[in-house]
Amino acid sequence: MSRGLATVTGATGFLGRFLVPALVAEGWRIRVLARRDVIHPLWRDLEVEVVPGDLGDDRALERACANADLIVHGAGLIKARSRAEFFSVNEQGARRVAERAEGAMLLVSSLAAREPGLSDYAASKRAGEIAAQALLGDRLTIVRPPALYGPGDAETLPLFQLAAASPILPLLAPRTRMAMMHVEDAARQIAALAGREGGPTVTLSDRRPEGYGWTEVFQAAADAFGRRPRLQRVPDAVLAAVALLGAVGARRSAPMLTFGKLRELTHPDWSVSPDEQITGLPPARFNLTDGFLHTVQGYASSGVRFRKPPLQQAIRC
Helix, strand or coil, X not given: CCCEEEEEECCCCHHHHHHHHXXXXXXXXXXXXXXXXXCCHHHCCCCEEEEEXXXXXXXXXXXXXXXXXXXXXXXXXXXXXXXXXHHHHHCHHHHHHHHHCCCEEEEECCHHHHCXXXXXXXXXXXXXXXXXXXXXXXXXXXXXXXEEECCCCCCCHHHHHHHHHCCEEEECCCCCEXXXXXXXXXXXXXXXXXXXXXXXXXXXXXXXXXXXXXXXXXXXXXXXXXXXXXXXXXXXXXXXXXXXXXXXXXXXXXXXXXXXXXXXXXXXXXXXXXXXXXXXXXXXXXXXXXHHHXXXXXXXXXXXXXXXXXXXXXXXX
């Protein structure tokens, strides 16, 4: 039985590709706003209505949102050349979608929004939450996923490239604790939240809401290749130098490692407390070890060949 029409933004992104079939499994008919052709193996047997366009296209946005029972807004930037660029998409995009919501809206934010002072990205995600909340009130559900990984993720690929080849792995911020989650588990839980009455902001995690240290993360990545490399603490000066290189090159392209991202990576507490969670969601299927192995298998099946990455790319992970 159909639960109604759900419009999805950000459907062609890393999380969105998995979220669409998860919503279909929950009984939703799907319409997506997309700038490019929607052709993905995960959608092979799905009927998806496509509205060509993006968040800045008024006519496309009106068409995408018209008569939708639910809008799942997942579009956003994770890297940008400037603070203004982050806010133009992550805040103004959320506002523009909320203005056109006829029914409920589920806003896919980020755990980083909990600490908006750390980076322009975190500040823009919190601003998007505030903008949508002001317009929709209890018609809005905000969900904050933690750090996500899984097959096909370009942003975490350097981590696995390094773990596959290097005899030494960098140890960042030994006191940091990070909640993490496989993308399939996140998609299933977000789909389960879709259509619920709006309420408190919900934060997701896998079966370890207390999070992982960087030692566990890098060792789990190496375990996926059957390796036991040595862990070496990366001096703060080295990280700062790489972040500076990113800032210098920001006019040409959007860097992944900036001073803001560095503050996020070294922030001591990205764990998830019980009062940030909600009961009744599907349990996470993957722990970090199994999830990383599944991720590596996914990369390999898509043709990725693991080689030792350049130093700057390695540090970015």
